[in-house]
Amino acid sequence: MIAVVDYRAGNLTSVKKALDHLHADAIVTEEPAVVAQADKIILPGVGHFSSTSILEETGLRAAILHRIQEGVPFLGICVGMQWMFESSTEAPGIQGLGLFLGACGSFAASVKSPHVGWNSLACQDGSRLLRGIPSDSFVYFTHSYSAPVVKATVARCEYGGEFSAAVEQDNLFGVQFHPEKSGPIGLKLLENFCGL
């Protein structure tokens, strides 16, 4: 069972709909006890980095971290991926999970913000999440902050500078773009995650 974590940040309908389309056994939950039973965890998220503070208050953060340590595959989407880093300048007081080093930041003043639309990926070979997805594929982004390129980066994207479009390390996965809104490429990525 895949737990899609609901922390009242935005709209989870699209993620659930895409998983239903793939016939994945997924449930939307805000219960730490359900997360504790999950075979896989997806943390979607749109909106503000500070909305992740509710994960701390509800005990979801501890439940997610515990399952991650037990080796369960975890996929963070958009703000869900940013939360896997240490922090974000969007909400300086809020701590991320710190699974990847570095802070998320805003875009260069030379480009419009938010970064909205279809942009291309520069993929690295060997990613399990991106298996079958060619480099230069277009995916849909909508965000005002982004994560730096780190050792775990498996896809980079260029918008007023390079940022991490996808990260992957052991059972940890994150994507800044929205696979549920990225057409067949995005569905392929979700299918890869479901098949881990």
Added chain:
Amino acid sequence: MLTKRIIACLDVNAGRVVKGVQFQQLRDAGDPAELAAAHSQAGADEVVLLDISATHEKRTTLVDTVRRTARQLFIPFTVGGGIGSLDDATAVFDAGADKISINSAALADPSLITRIADRYGSQAVMVAIDAKRMNGEARFEAYVRGGRTPTGRDVVVWAREAEERGAGEILLTSMDRDGTGAGFDCELTRACSEALRIPVIASGGGGDMQSFVEVFQQGEADAALAASIFHFGLHRLSDLKQDLQSAGIPVRWPC
């Protein structure tokens, strides 16, 4: 590289797409769900569903239509027309919309922008502005209620306020060009695009390929709304993207 978006717009009245042309590959040319899926396959980057009957009949967008349309659509999906409250927006989001578009209600109560953005994020809030030229000058006034009522508000000033209040995108329609196929109003589009940091979607007047090249190059639009239902056959939508690519406009092609 971030690409310029071509957004397909479906005008819906009582759950049926209007202004439609017959597409042989579809069983039902007026069904929003089938048309949205067909546009996605033909290369549309997003789909907007506008309930055109909603504002003047004071009727909310048919949630069932949204649900059916969203089910098989895996590209961004915006719903507008008759959304006048946070509850209206919630019903449409719950049915599967990714963004909502608000127009008259935002001008009547600009705090609605902020309330929806606080709950669903700015990326989910598109503010639509119907703009009309004032006395042929390069100044534009915002109209509401389907373009029937002038507001006295300067379009660029209102667009800036909408951005400050939390709008994620501006859907900017030139009433002077809408339905003419004479080309987008590049002056209007550029005035807004230069004044804002959020993306501007140009609408009204799209016709031949050259009109799209102009609105992206001279109008500095981030996206263009193509009323492809009546200006393009579905095959023409993919032709348009290939032509734009040949003209040096970055587009998502092949999809």
